[in-house]
Amino acid sequence: MPKVLSEKDVQSRPGLQDWRVVARRLHGTFRTGSMVAGIDLVRRIGDLAEQMNHHPDIDLRYYRVHVVLTTHDAGGLTENDVTLANRISALAAELGIDAEPARASRVEIAVDAIDIAAVLPFWQAVLGYKKEVPAGETQESSVDLTDPDGRRPNVWFQQMDVRRPQRNRIHVDVHVPHDVAEARVAAAVEAGGHVVTAGYAPSWWVLADPEENEVCVCTWQARD
Structure with a gap:
């Protein structure tokens, strides 16, 4: 190598x-x-x-x-x-x-977390990403989530010792095809997340990971 x-x-x-x-x-x-x-x-x-x-x-x-x-x-x-x-x-x-x-530029998303092992599977599922260990790191020290097609921003996780008092430490909108949105929501829930509200579906669902970091799964539907 x-x-x-x-x-x-x-x-x-x-x-x-x-x-x-x-x-x-x-x-x-x-x-x-x-x-x-x-x-x-x-x-x-x-x-x-x-x-x-x-x-x-x-x-x-x-x-x-x-x-x-x-x-x-x-x-x-x-x-x-x-x-x-x-x-x-x-x-x-x-x-x-x-x-x-x-x-030259690149966008990355950082998620503050106390228990990274609990939070990471949720983000991997909702984004449809894969795990990637940066050069010089190990599976235990640092894991990024990357888009298999290389088009969307990487997600990395910042270790926290104490939960911050703010309601939410990050918010991301994930725009997906209308015919995969419900499956994406289901995968995120199975990976440890929960639905905060489906009141805006099928335009968007608000989900949260085990530490209440929020994400919206969005489609083009019902936006007139």
Whole structure:
């Protein structure tokens, strides 16, 4: 398995001026100016990825292509990510496409909890996420929940010693297809949560985990 590199090491590497390390991943944004140019860039990046057998996450938008690199098997950044980033930058330069490194960003959600082991299964069920142990951590020290498709924010859990007096320490809206909402609610309840109110269903259900952190499961229905 490739060695995991420190974030400082990766960001200080020469040739990575187009990239930024954000939340344990290497992000690059390239302004293509059109959908056609973006599709061409994505196709060429795909060819590079196949040659290396190392595959990035790619987000294609009308004016931009955003690329995120990590080595999933290693749980962090490795030399494979650095090499592919350099090759993508060279490709973009060859095509006359400028990088926009300042646009790198990532959203994560933090949940304060006293008993993380009791709270985590609820959030995994209601979001449909998978567990991921960050590089350098163990199952006992730190577990994130991540979207299997890599599109939605990660969730991480902050250990608390004393319950805060506030009613709620976090609130998240989870928008799902209307035909899976009830199953998602049921899975969350089975994982240790409870329904606070179904009075707004099928527009949304308000649920809470074992420590009363709330989440709304939302659909498009009945919003006229």
